[in-house]
Amino acid sequence: MHSSPYKGLLYFWGLLFISSCNPGPDAEDVKYLQGYWEIHKVAFSDGTEKTYAANTTIEFFDWNGRSGYRKKVQPTLDGKYLTSDDALPMEILWRDDRLFLGFTGSDTEWEEEVLELDSLNLTTLHSNGLLYTYNRYEPFSLKTDHD
Template sequence: MKHRAVIKKSHLKQDFCNLLKLRNSVVILLSILVFNCSKTANISTDDINGYWEIEKVTLSNGTEKEYKYNETIDFIKINDSLIGFRKKLKPGINDTYFTSDDAEKLHIKRENDSVNMYYSTLYSEWKETVLEVSAEHLKVITKNKDVYLYKRYTPIKLDIE
């Protein structure tokens, strides 16, 4: 009889630990959902439009690369219908930019509580999912699970007279 009581206590202890683990998992999952939804739920074209430069890339294998200087930056322009383009620019001084006529078509869609950016060129199509956007940062993830963190580009201003 004593042996049975010990087994029951052991099972109760294990069940209690499993319940705690489940509760913690649910809390973490809900936190992630609330955090992600709050970062992308109220995206406007003003949040995304403008000049962006890569600050850091985190590859799917965990490797990180920080960018101190970028030779090219991205210019994104989206209209109220969430259709626009992204163009690569080479910044000059005093708000001058050098570019080609190439641009990537861009269409933004809200899907399953996510904001997706669909790009297309004559040669390729791809999607990036917005993880976070603010006045200063844009964070997206690719289908390969690479995460790109962009910061607003600050133009080079020189006082030339």
């Protein structure tokens, strides 16, 4: 069964409509970006989605003022995180009352528009058309009061 060539176009226009109707985060909401986020779902421009039931890595956002970084970390069962020194530089940008995160990789630059940001949810639209949905990460620990 073939999908319609218009499905991707309809998906794009739908995202554009939703993002234009949703006022998005304001300057007060940026405080919620700080911390650990777990990817929940990725929506592709053709309308398909990939849902993540469990993740071995999570995203850590750290910023101060207009700049910071994002890095992948691995939570451990004792409530700690395994990490490397690799951090992706990040810049917080405001254009037309819309929040963007600008990233600089080793050989590329891109932006993600923040469509939703509150204490529990983060949704970004990558400049390549991918829609990322994150949930605030809740650490799991096997530690007990007797440890």
